[in-house]
Amino acid sequence: MSYQVTIGIEIHCELKTKTKMFSAAPTSFGALANTKTSVIDLAHPGVLPCVNKEAVRLAIKACGGLHCTIDPLVKFDRKNYYYSDLPKGFQITQQFHPIGRDGYVVIKTDEGEKQVRIERIHMEEDTAKQFHKDTGTYIDFNRAGTPLIEIVSRPDMHSAQEAAAYVEALRRTLFYLNVSDVKMEEGSMRCDVNISLSDDPNKLGTKVEIKNLNSIANVQKAVQAEIERQSALLDAHEPIIQSTRRFDEPSKTTVLMRKKEGNVDYKYFPEPNIFPIQLDEQWIESILNHLEELPEQRLERFMTTFGLNEYDASVMVNDRDMADFFEEVMKDTKEAKKAANWVIGDLSAWLNKNNKTFATNPCKATDIARLVNLIEEGTISGKQAKEVFEEVMTGKKPDDVIQEKGMQQVSDDSTLIAMINEVLDANPQSIEDYKNGKNRAVGFLMGQLMKASKGQANPKKANGLLVEELKKR
Amino acid sequence: MIAPVYKTISNAEATANHSNLDGLRFGMRENGESVDEVMTASRTAGFSSYVRARFLIGSYSLFEENQDRMFRKAQKIRRLIVEAYAKLFEDADIVLTPAAMDTAPLMKESADLRFGEDRFENEHMQLANFSGYPSLTMPLCLAENGLPLGINITAKPFAEQTMFDVAYGLEQIIDWKEAPACLIK
Numbered sequence: 001m002s003y004q005v006t007i008g009i010e011i012h013c014e015l016k017t018k019t020k021m022f023s024a025a026p027t028s029f030g031a032l033a034n035t036k037t038s039v040i041d042l043a044h045p046g047v048l049p050c051v052n053k054e055a056v057r058l059a060i061k062a063c064g065g066l067h068c069t070i071d072p073l074v075k076f077d078r079k080n081y082y083y084s085d086l087p088k089g090f091q092i093t094q095q096f097h098p099i100g101r102d103g104y105v106v107i108k109t110d111e112g113e114k115q116v117r118i119e120r121i122h123m124e125e126d127t128a129k130q131f132h133k134d135t136g137t138y139i140d141f142n143r144a145g146t147p148l149i150e151i152v153s154r155p156d157m158h159s160a161q162e163a164a165a166y167v168e169a170l171r172r173t174l175f176y177l178n179v180s181d182v183k184m185e186e187g188s189m190r191c192d193v194n195i196s197l198s199d200d201p202n203k204l205g206t207k208v209e210i211k212n213l214n215s216i217a218n219v220q221k222a223v224q225a226e227i228e229r230q231s232a233l234l235d236a237h238e239p240i241i242q243s244t245r246r247f248d249e250p251s252k253t254t255v256l257m258r259k260k261e262g263n264v265d266y267k268y269f270p271e272p273n274i275f276p277i278q279l280d281e282q283w284i285e286s287i288l289n290h291l292e293e294l295p296e297q298r299l300e301r302f303m304t305t306f307g308l309n310e311y312d313a314s315v316m317v318n319d320r321d322m323a324d325f326f327e328e329v330m331k332d333t334k335e336a337k338k339a340a341n342w343v344i345g346d347l348s349a350w351l352n353k354n355n356k357t358f359a360t361n362p363c364k365a366t367d368i369a370r371l372v373n374l375i376e377e378g379t380i381s382g383k384q385a386k387e388v389f390e391e392v393m394t395g396k397k398p399d400d401v402i403q404e405k406g407m408q409q410v411s412d413d414s415t416l417i418a419m420i421n422e423v424l425d426a427n428p429q430s431i432e433d434y435k436n437g438k439n440r441a442v443g444f445l446m447g448q449l450m451k452a453s454k455g456q457a458n459p460k461k462a463n464g465l466l467v468e469e470l471k472k473r
Numbered sequence: 474m475i476a477p478v479y480k481t482i483s484n485a486e487a488t489a490n491h492s493n494l495d496g497l498r499f500g501m502r503e504n505g506e507s508v509d510e511v512m513t514a515s516r517t518a519g520f521s522s523y524v525r526a527r528f529l530i531g532s533y534s535l536f537e538e539n540q541d542r543m544f545r546k547a548q549k550i551r552r553l554i555v556e557a558y559a560k561l562f563e564d565a566d567i568v569l570t571p572a573a574m575d576t577a578p579l580m581k582e583s584a585d586l587r588f589g590e591d592r593f594e595n596e597h598m599q600l601a602n603f604s605g606y607p608s609l610t611m612p613l614c615l616a617e618n619g620l621p622l623g624i625n626i627t628a629k630p631f632a633e634q635t636m637f638d639v640a641y642g643l644e645q646i647i648d649w650k651e652a653p654a655c656l657i658k
Binding site for chain 1: 494
């Protein structure tokens, strides 16, 4: 039986500030344990928090890019609980006054475009990181106090595809806004999914939470696996138990982490050490007026300004570094489609094979532009260009490669005609075949011509001239 | 009114403020089989019963079902008290009060005042906690028993300099070690 699936997603995203949310200690990733801490983040007695303005600025950017209404009064609250990775015994968060509300993100589904609503965005601080080993649990406080935004969606998603599309769209927007590295594999973006199934469209089923998803692909797989698990239970009239689960990659199933024991009372109350901050409306306005171009805007622009089709434009927009590179290339050439093909095709493939990304791309945009122009001018053929490309990727300039290899394509009419006639003289049978209507002879003669010219005859031109000369015979 | 409001808010804040003392990163640590046990044992051994009682009361007032009638209500009354207190400063730059009506109790005299009576003369000193106004207490004179009596000088918000000026001025004209108690009667 098929059930109504309801999915809501909570995302925690680390803001890329230089320092912590409430102290001047540096943010970091991968540093030696407990070398990037301060007494404030370690919660030594008597320390006081100080709000990081850059974190607030980045949070406002995120709210803007996600179409949220912004609350100009910044207030913080304490979320109280005891845990070994929570130095103060409470987390400073924004329970009652989130900085952003009522936003949305647009996702593409099989049925077209759809809006997934965002209920709220609020600022808070990250906890320390625990490592469970045989010898015990080790706690690294470098991460404690890192600025976070928590983005809570409304339960608007109804399939694994929609869930993955939402996370993808959100990730892309946050990356474009330069507010976070959003690397799920490094934990700078973390995703918790809540799913419930129901056979009654007017009622929601029991909610199950899935945590620790470290890639968008796994979000989709985990949600799918959970839908199947819950469907099977409901088919068998068994109850769904409210719990927290994780995705087990090898078995491609969700596995129980812990059962939900009722609702924990976090005793939220306003943080008494941080006075409410009234943000200057003009400051907020100026931030919102200077947002980076959003993915949807760039997609639109790539399609209208460069005349690209939606597919090509999407592929590039999805990888901001690739899109940036493409735009650089377009500064030196007018051939948008050809440039896109090289960037999406050969260049991407080369980077993949050599374990690089567009962020670590060794070739210059001007070189790709030159390559595209050389083909367009007819100096080299598309096929030759692939050879030149390989050399360019080792650091050579396209023109140097062509020079070195004597690859200059022959496009001069008289030279071509001379070569054509030589080939025709050497293949009288083919001339006969052509006269008898066997057009395949043209192909054969072209092959001979390419051989004779060592691949340097401009194929298009040569073909035209060949047919002309054939007709004369 | 001041005392219950003060106790409610200060206990609630204190219980959260001292949650960092869990025995894990610094300070005394008692052993346990799990993190929870270590924390519980450390905090039990590390705080007196008086302090633990305050934490319990503070925590209780913060429970979701209790906040409206306890913590939040106390916050609201605090605001009303501060508003009333602020009126005193409409016509004055400084409010002077005795710090306490009596000298400090001797060690041998002091009873367990944990949940004892709240006397108005001491409650007024909590107004500075509620309002955040700059407040300074200094010795003024000697009582008949030879112990000092204090005076409290409170100024408007951000008027620390006025407060210091008045305190300094008083210091210049009164030598508290010589001044007899009748001065403030």
